């Protein structure tokens with residue numbers, strides 16, 4: 001039984017809706033990652049499901065990204081386990097044979113943006129409070145190569161380089177202009193817009209669409225698959241550095257003080 005991920009049958013045949021519900025901010029904790037992987041595996045094996053709309057149960061925060069508390073003050077074995085789970089989620093999402101449509105109904109930084117970038121299409125609610133992007137450099141860390149590759153595959157090299165160096169979080173109109181999202185709609189129309197685009201994608205025969213998706217994505221997937229263990233070791237080495245730990249602690253404190 002999953003607590004942090006809700007899967008519902010969609011209103012249209014063949015469509016499931018996967019909702020994030022990990023309060024307070026839908027951070028990708030280890031438990032959340034594991035529940036997501038299990039939910040995605042079940043959906044992948046369900047022949048009746050052809051498409052999945054991915055969204056947050058409560059509007060406001062789509063996903064707050066990776067859980068910073070999983071990357072601060074822990075031991076190397078924990079960092080390795082956590083990173084393997086992050087890799088696994090990305091591999092499941094990016095290689096999914098289903099049509100994935102992200103209905104972005106809230107803040108979507110870093111790991112949240114990455115999850116949405118694995119989808120085939122992104123619709124974002126037109127709310128200026130919501131932003132999306134790979135903001136790692138603002139935290140004093142760097143987006144790993146496969147985060148970078150996923151962004152490059154979406155927006156192209158120049159736009160990705162600029163967004164990554166600056167760690168830009170784009171509001172909806174800017175995100176559309178750069179191409180991080182494909183469509184921006186009034187908030188109350190988000191779910192219907194996602195279902196409408198899903199219907200267009202499902203009009204294509206599955207086998208042709210799936211083979212095309214694999215052809216487009218395989219080179220990027222292979223890069224990680226062939227060096228998964230080395231990527232884990234790089235992550236553990238980097239995240240364990242005192243300077244990185246200090247940067248993450250400072251960022252977390254700033255988030256906590258924001259309220260005070």
Ligand SMILES: CCCCC/C=C\C/C=C\C/C=C/C(=O)SCCNC(=O)CCNC(=O)[C@H](O)C(C)(C)COP(=O)(O)OP(=O)(O)OC[C@H]1O[C@@H](n2cnc3c(N)ncnc32)[C@H](O)[C@@H]1OP(=O)(O)O
Nearest residue numbers: 027064065066067068107109110111141144234235255256
């Ligand atoms: C191969 C080798 C390469 C190695 C490179 C090394 C490192 C790179 C590794 C990983 C890449 C990292 C990816 C990430 O995803 S990092 C996370 C990025 N996320 C963010 O920057 C978002 C931060 N959060 C926010 O901006 C806001 O919280 C929000 C999501 C916009 C919501 O705002 P709101 O005002 O509604 O809530 P609060 O800010 O008050 O937060 C409430 C509560 O939640 C805590 N929290 C927020 N975000 C996170 C998070 N990502 N992880 C853990 N906890 C989080 C926040 O601190 C508050 O806690 P409190 O205790 O005060 O209640």
